[in-house]
Amino acid sequence: MTDRSDADERPTDETPSIAPDTLADRLRSDDSMTVLDVRDRDEFERWHLAGDGVEAVQIPHMKFIQAQATGDVTDLAADLEEPIVAVCGHGEASAHAVGLLREAGVDAANLAGGMDAWADLYVARELDVDAPATVVQYDRPSSGCLAYAIYSGGEAAVIDPLRAFADRYVAAADERDAEIRYAIDTHVHADHVSGVRALTERTGAEPVVPEGATDRGLTFDATTIGDGDELRVGDATLTAVATPGHTTESLSFRLDDVLFTGDTLFLEGVGRPDLERGDDGAGAAAGRLYESLRHRLSAFPDETTIAPGHYSEAADPGADGTYTARLETLSDRLAALSMTEDEFVAHATNDLPARPSNHERIVAVNLGLEDVDGETAFELELGPNNCAVAD
Incomplete structure (x- = not known):
């Protein structure tokens, strides 16, 4: 501590x-x-x-x-x-x-x-969106980490849960008389310890990770999904959208007009491309991220609500108090989304902030390559997430 x-x-x-x-x-x-x-x-x-x-x-x-x-x-x-x-x-x-x-x-x-x-503060806010589900954003102000719970028809899915708050998701689902059916990661996180396995152990929820996590050394049993695969949560459907770049396996998830973008697109920038393969692989990763942003995410309707995996002190909450924004707003606000590929790669690989503390060890924990107790996990993830390239 x-x-x-x-x-x-x-x-x-x-x-x-x-x-x-x-x-x-x-x-x-x-x-x-x-x-x-x-x-x-x-x-x-x-x-x-x-x-x-x-x-x-x-x-x-x-x-x-x-x-x-x-x-x-x-x-x-x-x-x-x-x-x-x-x-x-x-x-x-x-x-x-x-x-x-x-x-x-x-x-x-x-x-x-x-x-x-x-560090223990965790704030829940409900998104004001038109969807066949209730969507709750969980905000950890000390780090800017965001997670989401989707409730529909007595079932729930939690996207990008934090291990430190696994009991919080369980209690919230109990209050809504909902069964947590899925615990989902959008990618292999480098800034916080994932709560996917903790939720599985506590509730029997199905652990879901991108199929590319296997190539990165995933050691525990989980359902792996890829582009276009669907997860049914009550009356709602989550559809996986491949958005590589921040990491090779990164997925976003669509729920009607809401898009959970993980570390691909933020309110104040885009995902950094150097955490998986270091500086040597950052250029190629930035090129993949450019394709994800310009040819995958830009194809979504302008009114799509972008629900990111993080925010920084530069981000402003929306009218409903959540850290979300319409895609058209971000397209107008973020210069990175209108750059040429060469401009974008240079922007995404130059003058990056320090990498998240203990990022290599956190990745090992999230792949199941290393086991740590709760206190060690808490220590590993203290501090800012530093997963974004600021605009």
Whole structure:
């Protein structure tokens, strides 16, 4: 888990705090704030809160302890813009810092539960779409990972589930009196540990992965499907659409006018092509991604709702609060969708961000090549997903 060093003073009921879901709402609203991170520098650099209105500042907790002893807390906070939200591993060291700041007259609040609680936050929102099913988007604000549950006729399918939240999908299905029939991955994920096998173990759901996952070394039993194959969920039908590029096996899934694009197309960019075969294979993968975007996805109606597998701080939610958009909106918004192939390949392979932390090991876990316990899985996937090429 993240840093769990104890503070000299434990948080009390009087310590002003902000709940993770409230903080998520403020970040979605682009509220201006300083996020004061009192963890060590390496933890901060690996993963910290960010957003359009956020000024992220790292001051280790030890400096607050020293400032408390010398009476220099006011000086320590002199350059911090208010309001301030303080964070640490699980909310104790930051609560101590908040107490000192407020004694000095600074407008500060503590993130309740710290970064562990932030990583545990999972928000469900229903898509406002015309389909023979209810579609729920699951949003993990700490990483931007999105999953989907499709409910129809007493059955359910979960697309791109996260292992950390397998129990959440089960509880939600129980509340709707629905049986989870399928647990589906759009591709072999490199940024989070898949929940496909966890859902299968808990519910008996049929695990479904793209047929190309076998070529990548899949070791566990699963139903493999390819372009044009269908999955019946109650009165609804999910149709697989081959969209290689981000990975060789990538699939999207169509549900009437909704298209679940996995890591192929996002609201603010397209999937990066270098995670499967590294820099040497990125150019060829980018060419395949271009074909998927320009000749597969562009053939769908303009009013198709694109439901991606991730979002970044640059993405804005739609009117229904979900991270979705109409295809015509993205076609107008994203320059990548109107580039020539040469322009696109250059765009998709140059100046890429750092690859997701532990991506090679996460892929091994998702193929069944390595087994990890829940705590290790949680640690592996902390931080931003970094699966997109920003437009």
